[in-house]
Amino acid sequence: MSDQSVAVGSLVLKNPVLTASGCFGYGLEYDDFYDVALLGGICTKGLSLHPRLGNKPARIAETPGGMLNAIGLANVGVEAFCTEKLPKLRERGVTVVANIFASSVEDFVAIAERLEREDGILAIELNVSCPNVTHGGIEFGKDPRMCAEVTRAVKAATRLPVWVKMSPEAGDIAGVARASEDAGADAITAINTIRGMSIDVEQKKLRLHNRTGGFSGPALRPIALRIVWEIAGAVSIPVIAIGGISTTRDAVEFLLAGATAVQVGTANFVDPCASKRILDGLRAHCEKNGVTAAALVGAAR
Numbered sequence: 577m578s579d580q581s582v583a584v585g586s587l588v589l590k591n592p593v594l595t596a597s598g599c600f601g602y603g604l605e606y607d608d609f610y611d612v613a614l615l616g617g618i619c620t621k622g623l624s625l626h627p628r629l630g631n632k633p634a635r636i637a638e639t640p641g642g643m644l645n646a647i648g649l650a651n652v653g654v655e656a657f658c659t660e661k662l663p664k665l666r667e668r669g670v671t672v673v674a675n676i677f678a679s680s681v682e683d684f685v686a687i688a689e690r691l692e693r694e695d696g697i698l699a700i701e702l703n704v705s706c707p708n709v710t711h712g713g714i715e716f717g718k719d720p721r722m723c724a725e726v727t728r729a730v731k732a733a734t735r736l737p738v739w740v741k742m743s744p745e746a747g748d749i750a751g752v753a754r755a756s757e758d759a760g761a762d763a764i765t766a767i768n769t770i771r772g773m774s775i776d777v778e779q780k781k782l783r784l785h786n787r788t789g790g791f792s793g794p795a796l797r798p799i800a801l802r803i804v805w806e807i808a809g810a811v812s813i814p815v816i817a818i819g820g821i822s823t824t825r826d827a828v829e830f831l832l833a834g835a836t837a838v839q840v841g842t843a844n845f846v847d848p849c850a851s852k853r854i855l856d857g858l859r860a861h862c863e864k865n866g867v868t869a870a871a872l873v874g875a876a877r
């Protein structure tokens with residue numbers, strides 16, 4: 577059997593296939609379909625300091641080649657995650673990456689400090705695609721200095737590796753990634769969704785209550801691939817790719833572009849077994865070609 581393990585900085589993942597935040601609940605929801613512990617890891621739904629109900633419906637709209645979501649970061653909050661979800665994930669041996677978000681540096685730090693007290697978390701992923709209320713509502717991820725500030729603060733608050741998740745809407749994404757690396761990020765994950773809209777022509781009404789939503793799915797993939805390529809050339813820390821990955825070939829494409837691992841998002845809604853199917857396919861691809869997963873990383877560069 578070919579070796580599927582990959583090193584993400586100081587961490588070794590048993591394979592490079594993870595699930596993307598917000599597209600796999602807290603991992604346990606997929607228990608009936610397959611053993612989630614087989615995956616390289618799962619990224620939790622974004623966790624905030626306090627529970628959130630999110631936006632009013634409609635929160636999802638399908639589009640050709642993808643979907644729009646305006647969930648509004650509904651989640652159980654970090655405390656309930658630690659006491660109700662994490663013990664079950666630990667019991668099942670699931671590799672857990674905690675995705676977190678906040679509207680101030682202080683709250684990012686408070687969430688990281690709470691997670692720091694728990695066993696069974698592999699890394700923290702910072703969702704920086706949210707507004708910084710103490711800096712006029714500009715998204716952390718759109719500004720290299722703000723992204724560096726939050727990365728530095730979270731790094732100082734935890735011993736866990738910190739992954740910073742890029743917003744594709746940053747003007748100079750490579751610059752934001754470099755600033756995050758300089759501030760101590762252990763890996764860059766890319767990309768988050770891009771804002772879009774949809775109108776119901778018969779009703780002459782916007783489909784999403786929130787008006788705009790984050791666009792994800794297969795149509796996002798070429799954009800994500802271009803960004804992952806750019807970031808992989810700009811930083812020396814590992815890059816973890818996300819964006820429209822639905823098949824093993826899609827995952828291999830990102831590894832060849834320089835990603836060390838991939839995250840599967842929207843594809844889980846189409847096929848709850850998508851991440852496992854991609855993982856099995858990757859193993860078969862490596863065996864057929866007589867390579868390890870790690871040997872694919874950056875091979876097209």
Ligand SMILES: Cc1cc2nc3c(=O)[nH]c(=O)nc-3n(C[C@H](O)[C@H](O)[C@H](O)COP(=O)(O)O)c2cc1C
Nearest residue numbers: 596597598622645703767768792793819820841842
């Ligand atoms: C319904 C939904 C909820 C999401 N929630 C989060 C979230 O809480 N935190 C986050 O960082 N990204 C979130 N994302 C973004 C995904 O993790 C991923 O970056 C994006 O969907 C692109 O990947 P995909 O095309 O494979 O879905 C969400 C995406 C969707 C579709």
